[in-house]
Amino acid sequence: MSEKAPHGHFERAAAADWLDANERHRIDAGLRRRLNPRAPSSDVLDLASNDYLGLGSHADVKAAAIDAIEQWGTGSTGSRLVTGTTTAHIDLETKLAEFMGQEAALVFSSGYAANLGVVTALAGRGSLIVSDGGSHASLVDACRLSRARVVVIERGDVEQARIALAERTEERALVVTDSVYSVDGELAPLREMYEAARDNGALMLADEAHGLGVRGRGGRGYVDELGLAGREDLIVTATLSKALGSQGGVVLGSRRLIDHLIDTARTFIFDTGLNPAAVGAAGAALEQLVATPTLADDVLANARELAEAAGAEEPQSAVVSVIIGDPSKAVAARDEMRSRGVSVGCFRPPSVPVGTSRLRLTARANLTKGDLERACETLRKVLAGMDRGSEAGRG
Template sequence: MTRPRSSHAVSAMPSPLAWLGEVEAQRRDAGLRRSLRTRPPVGVDLDLASNDYLGLSTHPAVIEGGVEALRTWGAGSTGSRLVTGNTELHEGFESDLADFVGAESALVFSSGYTANLGAVVALSGPGAVVVSDAYTHASLVDACRLSRSRVVVTPHRDVDAIDVALRDRTEERAVVLTDSVFSADGAMAPLRAMHDVCRRHGALLIVDEAHGLGVRGTGGRGLLHEVGLAGASDVVVTTTLSKALGSQGGVVLGPAAVRAHLIDAARPFIFDTGLAPAAVGAAWAALTVLRAEPWRADDVLRHAAALAGVCGVAEVPGSAVVSVILGEPDVAFAAAAACLDRGVRVGCFRPPTVPVGTSRLRLTARASLDADELALAGRVLTEVLADARG
């Protein structure tokens, strides 16, 4: 007969979570500990950290669009889109957004993250190779891991490396992944050259336009539209509704056959609750504002150039993102804290988000910045960066 273990023996066992304390100490020593920062509903600091590039998250028409959808359709979508979560609102927005960016069709997901997971995994698989830029967003990295494909990671924006990976593959199918505008440094992908290589080797190009939509292209239609690849039959676009459109959610755009396949095969679409109507209504209202006020995209770039000049960044930004590399994590963290103490909120990117030795301040321009706000940013950033750079 087996004797029960004594309560003393059980209590002497180490906690299965004891290792977390050691990991936290290591992160703290390396200057990589993260924490949540609560903000009030009405910010008192100048915001140069959010991704609200067009300043639409608080636009009256956008708020009203969300409220009206809430009143009409309720607080939640009530189920997956294959069950009860698909509404006329979802499909109307999909049609309008596809028309705006020049795609044949669109499919809304609950977030940009799930849109990337759904698109990449459903369009790759064991019989494919996935070629991914080293700096793609974490959602694309996770999609690669879930794809069950062979994955080749190529150096940042290296078209020759993509060419080699596609040329040397043994798989019948190939998928190439890139951001159109990279989130950490604001650099733009060489989309035209990448597409030429993909077409030569029969590969599908998937482009994440999260930071391109609303900023690049005519009236903010995205970088693919700008370089003449909108609607290409061998290109799939993913994007988010949480940046330029000021709401929440994700979208995959491309050929109608891709939309039909994702409805059948994309697990984050099939098994996730549909995006809440209020988010869809707000995003659609933001798209309507952008159509009526295309100058917002130009203002983002103009303000980004002004911020770059103040920070001593030599290259004129091609996006809303201004990257100010300071080197070590503690230096970047201290500089971000000093900016906030002076009333300006900026982003702080440290490893593993960026490579070791390139910790930085990440500033984001908004179309809605006014002259007084730009002047305040100039004064604060000049003071803080002078101290940080010694």
């Protein structure tokens, strides 16, 4: 029976009381999360965002977003199949495909929606998905929604993938993985995983969310770096919200794949199209990346400097993972960094395995020498003498 509340007040229902016990459990485990709103400007040095190339605040990128609003308005007005596709969408898709060495591209409202859309459109009942255990949550959820039989392999375990593919009874199969693992920024064994898929007549999907703008020739991604771009049996997804400093997602592949998605991908058909400002900003950011291919080198160089100061392994991407172990200690370290004027991420279970709670730093190409000196000094002070467990420095 619900409690009667005065007019204008939220009414509590007994049926929802389990939420209180659930919250107490999260608090006791050190897993309670809270929102930390940003102000428009701050003296805090940002090492937590995914704006890897610093293009989200670039003057030309912001101007392009404003110009797009002036031309098209603030919203896309409908789904892509009705009124939500503008000439700017088509232009962005063409340029993304060309840049990443693909035949065609299709832009979605988010990277999450892109992964949900392509996986569920390619796999269903009567098919198999081999899912890398290090894949992003969007790929995990896509597998669950697909209704396909799903085999989850240990992160990067190519032999497990080969066995699952070889022993399948299903005619169709799809292998899904991140190209760069999102939690610690390590590179997936992408070439070997692709060869396992190809040898067993399966498609493969590589999520380049953390590869675009950071790996490959001029930031074209890890698929490009390995010389695998343009293979029809290797599908690429990416987000526009990290290196390109905007918002949205994209699927890249053959023209017939994109035509299939236009007809069948539910997160494309039934979702409102990406808003004009995000389209304009992503297009302008891509132009900056093309014009300044050294941005990818800059972000990796800055990541290496941060990792050295933190006593972490040499990073393979913009992500620097500093394992603390205990979630409460990780939160305390994050808060101490913040109090000293440096913002970093903090990953705890279920985002990472139990016992591997960590600080997650993200380098940016536009960090100045002064920024790096300040960040490194703060890291050394906060981490000095801290009991970081047996896993410290790994990842």
